[in-house]
Amino acid sequence: MARKFFVGGNWKCNGTAEEVKKIVNTLNEAQVPSQDVVEVVVSPPYVFLPLTKSILRPDFHVAAQNCWVKKGGAYTGEVSAEMLVNLDIPWVILGHSERRALLNESNEFVGDKVAYALAQGLKVIACVGETLEQREAGSTMDVVAAQTKAIADRVSNWSNVVIAYEPVWAIGTGKVASPAQAQEVHDELRKWLAKNVSADVAATTRIIYGGSVNGGNCKELGGQADVDGFLVGGASLKPEFIDIIKAAEVKKSA
Numbered sequence: 306m307a308r309k310f311f312v313g314g315n316w317k318c319n320g321t322a323e324e325v326k327k328i329v330n331t332l333n334e335a336q337v338p339s340q341d342v343v344e345v346v347v348s349p350p351y352v353f354l355p356l357t358k359s360i361l362r363p364d365f366h367v368a369a370q371n372c373w374v375k376k377g378g379a380y381t382g383e384v385s386a387e388m389l390v391n392l393d394i395p396w397v398i399l400g401h402s403e404r405r406a407l408l409n410e411s412n413e414f415v416g417d418k419v420a421y422a423l424a425q426g427l428k429v430i431a432c433v434g435e436t437l438e439q440r441e442a443g444s445t446m447d448v449v450a451a452q453t454k455a456i457a458d459r460v461s462n463w464s465n466v467v468i469a470y471e472p473v474w475a476i477g478t479g480k481v482a483s484p485a486q487a488q489e490v491h492d493e494l495r496k497w498l499a500k501n502v503s504a505d506v507a508a509t510t511r512i513i514y515g516g517s518v519n520g521g522n523c524k525e526l527g528g529q530a531d532v533d534g535f536l537v538g539g540a541s542l543k544p545e546f547i548d549i550i551k552a553a554e555v556k557k558s559a
């Protein structure tokens with residue numbers, strides 16, 4: 306089964322209601338490849354999820370940027386997976402490096418979150434990636450494997466999981482991984498899945514790249530054999546996000 310190209314837009318902690326409406330209007334008017342070719346998911350801050358969902362074109366979907374690790378209750382400031390399900394929010398991003406670094410989310414905590422969110426019926430974009438220090442120390446694959454293992458240890462059904470490989474040094478820095486660097490890690494990650502999970506999961510799980518993706522570099526990155534799409538930060542707030550969605554066409558001609 307071919308892996309459908311996936312383009313996620315992570316708006317992070319940005320925007321006002323007016324800006325959200327403007328971005329969504331731009332997306333709604335865009336001519337992009339059909340849903341058979343590309344799956345598009347945008348991820349506004351929690352407070353703008355209902356607004357975004359209510360005005361977004363029906364062929365695009367929404368994701369939360371996080372959710373709580375277990376059933377809701379006395380967890381001030383948290384949003385539970387059940388609440389997202391209740392609002393028909395189909396996707397959630399978990400394990401983003403900003404949360405791992407700034408909020409001390411460990412591999413195990415992220416693995417627990419992924420398992421809990423999947424069990425509630427959410428689809429998960431699970432983020433992994435190394436820091437510059439780790440890359441320079443030659444431990445990229447050890448780091449990525451340990452992050453993925455914490456998920457694999459807790460998850461048996463991978464059909465609702467997309468893995469986002471996001472090297473931390475490339476996030477918001479304008480310093481994009483070269484297509485060869487991205488392909489190398491995606492290929493190794495797929496081999497890791499084949500060895501440690503199953504050949505079927507390795508062949509069918511989408512591994513998308515994130516880190517300074519823009520309208521100019523998306524086609525070459527998307528043309529790599531094991532790059533199945535993108536998780537886009539800064540550029541997802543701009544009209545060039547449409548060009549990034551269109552990069553899905555490179556797979557059709559491949």
Ligand SMILES: O=C[C@H](O)COP(=O)(O)O
Nearest residue numbers: 315476477516517538539
């Ligand atoms: O979730 C998205 C990534 O953090 C990438 O962000 P960026 O495209 O601004 O580098």
